[in-house]
Amino acid sequence: MNAIEKQLYAKPSKNSYIYVISAVLLGLMIWSLFVIDFGSMEESGWAIAKNILLGIVTPDLDFLLDFTTQGVMYLLVETIAIAFLGTILGAMLAIPFAFLSASNVVPKPVAFITRLLLIFIRTVPSLVYGLMFVRVAGQGPFTGVLTIALISIGMLAKLFVDAIEDLDTSIFESMTSIGCTTFEKIRFGIVPQLIAIFLSIGIYRFDMNLREASILGLVGAGGIGAPLIFAMNAYRWNEVGSILIGLVILILIVELWSNYMRNKLVRG
Amino acid sequence: MFDKIFPPKQVVLPNGKTVSEKRSRTPLIFVTVLIAVYLSIRFTNFEFSLLAKRGHEFFAIINEMIPPKWEYLPHLWQPLLDTIMMSILGSVLGSLVAVPIAYLAASNIVKNKVIVMVARIFLSILRTMPTLVSALIATFIFGLGTLAGTIAIFLFTLAYVGKLLYEQIENASMGAFEAMESIGITRIQAFRYAIFPQVLPNYLSTSLFCFEGNVRYAAILGYVGAGGIGLLLDEGLGWRDYASVGMILLMLAITVFLIETVSEYFRKKLI
Numbered sequence: 414m415n416a417i418e419k420q421l422y423a424k425p426s427k428n429s430y431i432y433v434i435s436a437v438l439l440g441l442m443i444w445s446l447f448v449i450d451f452g453s454m455e456e457s458g459w460a461i462a463k464n465i466l467l468g469i470v471t472p473d474l475d476f477l478l479d480f481t482t483q484g485v486m487y488l489l490v491e492t493i494a495i496a497f498l499g500t501i502l503g504a505m506l507a508i509p510f511a512f513l514s515a516s517n518v519v520p521k522p523v524a525f526i527t528r529l530l531l532i533f534i535r536t537v538p539s540l541v542y543g544l545m546f547v548r549v550a551g552q553g554p555f556t557g558v559l560t561i562a563l564i565s566i567g568m569l570a571k572l573f574v575d576a577i578e579d580l581d582t583s584i585f586e587s588m589t590s591i592g593c594t595t596f597e598k599i600r601f602g603i604v605p606q607l608i609a610i611f612l613s614i615g616i617y618r619f620d621m622n623l624r625e626a627s628i629l630g631l632v633g634a635g636g637i638g639a640p641l642i643f644a645m646n647a648y649r650w651n652e653v654g655s656i657l658i659g660l661v662i663l664i665l666i667v668e669l670w671s672n673y674m675r676n677k678l679v680r681g
Numbered sequence: 682m683f684d685k686i687f688p689p690k691q692v693v694l695p696n697g698k699t700v701s702e703k704r705s706r707t708p709l710i711f712v713t714v715l716i717a718v719y720l721s722i723r724f725t726n727f728e729f730s731l732l733a734k735r736g737h738e739f740f741a742i743i744n745e746m747i748p749p750k751w752e753y754l755p756h757l758w759q760p761l762l763d764t765i766m767m768s769i770l771g772s773v774l775g776s777l778v779a780v781p782i783a784y785l786a787a788s789n790i791v792k793n794k795v796i797v798m799v800a801r802i803f804l805s806i807l808r809t810m811p812t813l814v815s816a817l818i819a820t821f822i823f824g825l826g827t828l829a830g831t832i833a834i835f836l837f838t839l840a841y842v843g844k845l846l847y848e849q850i851e852n853a854s855m856g857a858f859e860a861m862e863s864i865g866i867t868r869i870q871a872f873r874y875a876i877f878p879q880v881l882p883n884y885l886s887t888s889l890f891c892f893e894g895n896v897r898y899a900a901i902l903g904y905v906g907a908g909g910i911g912l913l914l915d916e917g918l919g920w921r922d923y924a925s926v927g928m929i930l931l932m933l934a935i936t937v938f939l940i941e942t943v944s945e946y947f948r949k950k951l952i
Binding site: 465493537539546557558559660665 | 717721726736738763766813814818897905930933934
């Protein structure tokens, strides 16, 4: 046995730990296999799969490039509008929440209660909010805006808080020492530190909201989701194909744009 | 472009030199955002008066949810377990399949540009597809039930873990890989012994994180008939049985919280 082999065998063995974890994982997986009932799969499944693929390859081009209120282009613009307005409203609502849950701004108990509230807002799935707002504002894109605004608050506020808690407070002391007023301290001490991070978080959330907005249509909250589900239920696969193509391209473009903007904002 | 329309301000310094200061772009961005907000309001029929008039209805619904209906609890266990099982199976399978695809999409391992491009485009398209939409398609192909939900979660996990994994593979240090290749080990073996140990902790942590998110997603998949607790949510909201909905949401919150705590513990240990 030479020196290298000795060193190799001297390595602490974590094998038993790894085996236990793997066994637990394997057990969980086998246990969850029982959930699958293959009986629900019908013969027609493969035919439908083929039709969907055919629909995506041969989309309904007139429908895809239609700019009237029924066409894919209009629906995509409507989806963007829902996501955009929802993000802006959500961000405006999130800012007070963020300051209320930042432990270096308000007393600890207030911060804790606000945080708890935010966690609960975040846990409720977006579709549930959508269904609740349909009762309030009826079906239509307005409902989508309200839903997106509410679901954005949770994540936006959480990320804003991290930025607020990282504030460099030594700047205020130096500004006080040279006689700045409170307004000047906020304008030149706080805003420049926060604005780039807030904008970058907002753009990131807009990217996510676009996906949310596209599925909220399923509950009647405007956007492209409703036509998608109608087209599917009617087995009009060419329309489904054009909607999916439009959606995927839109989301890809917005994702590229959002990555580019965030890189620019963060790196200055 | 912008600098040509609004020429930079010329400032003469005390020592006689002139420097140019670029004009601020803030007003332009501000105006653009304002226009976008106005257009969005037009497109979405935003009406503040409607919200002021009927906004209390929303809180009325929340009021009915409290207190939750405890008698409903026994009906919840099975769908809740289904939801968790769907997320476990979909996440595990998705993360496993993500490894070979991430291998193919990593440009420092696979030198064939076509394969890399195809693998990346495949991952991008899968990732842009919202989970609910893929679940909807899956219900048409695989029938209503948990199989469709599992497939949707599997696809999302595959895309998400695959993307992060190939980025990590590309950032891994190539020294050991090249050394092993030079002594005649095959590419896949070198990947297994040189790159995989480097990315393993991050890979496991990403998969766990994805699993956490999947439990949330799985909860709503039932809405399109893909199994799990979402079906009950849909029924409860449809029948305006808000006390039961409150119970479901409470159980969901507890489950998500527990899973997040456990997973966070393991993720902290990994990194």
